Amino acid sequence: MSGDSVPAQAPLVVNGWSIYAHPLFLDQLEGLTLEVEARKARDPKTWRKKNSTKRLAAIFKLVTEAIPADPGAAAFRQGGTLGDPRKGRNSSSSIGCSTASTAMRRSSWWHG
Incomplete structure (x- = not known):
């Protein structure tokens, strides 16, 4: 020290x-x-x-x-701010989908 x-x-x-x-x-x-x-x-x-x-x-x-x-x-x-650990992170519907609705963006992991 x-x-x-x-x-x-x-x-x-x-x-x-x-x-x-x-x-x-x-x-x-x-x-x-x-x-x-x-x-x-x-x-x-x-x-x-x-x-x-x-x-x-x-x-x-x-x-x-x-x-x-x-x-x-x-x-x-923290509530759902860190994501739901039970949901899969590699959903094909959320990867790279920049035109998703607001509800989808709030509930998905978006890799834009």
């Missing part, structure tokens, strides 16, 4: 799950936190009712409670 490397921080552990966060997520979270802190300083009476405050609270609750409670819950699955 070189002297220039930064040691990795220990992950947050909730319900026995190690929670790691992507640097881009942390950047967005930091920006939102700064926005909420600025709003709190600017308007101490109504800052809790603002959208940014509610979003930050919801994200915090998801990361520290909901997701670690059941990471495999259906609510956290």
Whole structure:
């Protein structure tokens, strides 16, 4: 290990799950936190009712409670965005078919 490397921080552990966060997520979270802190300083009476405050609270609750409670819950699955693993990928009707209908393009693997 070189002297220039930064040691990795220990992950947050909730319900026995190690929670790691992507640097881009942390950047967005930091920006939102700064926005909420600025709003709190600017308007101490109504800052809790603002959208940014509610979003930050919801994200915090998801990361520290909901997701670690059941990471495999259906609510956290990608749905059909990655394709249906039971469907064949080499269907001749979808290969190179650039004039397919919108419904066909949504349900097929298109190799245009």
